[in-house]
Amino acid sequence: MTTSQRSVRIQRTAQGRYVAHNEQGATLEFGDGDDQFSPVELLLAAIGGCTAIDTDVATSRRTEPDEFTVTVTGDKVSERESGNRMENLEVRFAVRFPEGEQGDAARSMLPRTVALSHDKLCTVSRTVELGTPVRTVIE
Structure with a gap:
């Protein structure tokens, strides 16, 4: 570690x-x-941005994408007992590569790189999913 x-x-x-x-x-x-x-939008951007970077680095070694858009959505829930939180988080990739051998190579690795980022590499979404405690300190 x-x-x-x-x-x-x-x-x-x-x-x-x-x-x-x-x-x-x-x-x-x-x-x-x-x-x-807003801070919630920054959280969504961090979740999507982390996986976008991992995926872009891997796939753009093959070829530059024609389109690379990541949309992150979720529902903000406010409850009296458990407080505010986000639920139903979803990271949606719209990625298009040019035709040809290099585009085919990038397309074929896209699902694997997205999954690898989600399951192992993306510090942001891994932290959210694992539920890491946050400690506050007043100086």
Whole structure:
């Protein structure tokens, strides 16, 4: 087993508006406004993005896709007793490769790479499915 710590820092920029910073210097704005990604949407993007990256890296070695779209959906459930959560999460791939030998090779490996990402490689969806506890600390 190997471990490597990852982190992001979140700063409030205004009421309901935040910026996440990673260690590489990238930033991502989010919040609760109509023109912002919500935290739930960021979760969906992380789930889909993780598997999309794994799949794209493997298949694009064969050929560049003509289309590569990943749509992630789920139902936000709010219950008094158990609190808010997401259910019925689904990651849907719409991937098209050009005709020919390289496209055929990429197409044939697509189901296997998506499954491998879901079952083993994607840290985000694996963490969600395993139900890793989250600890909060107030400094």
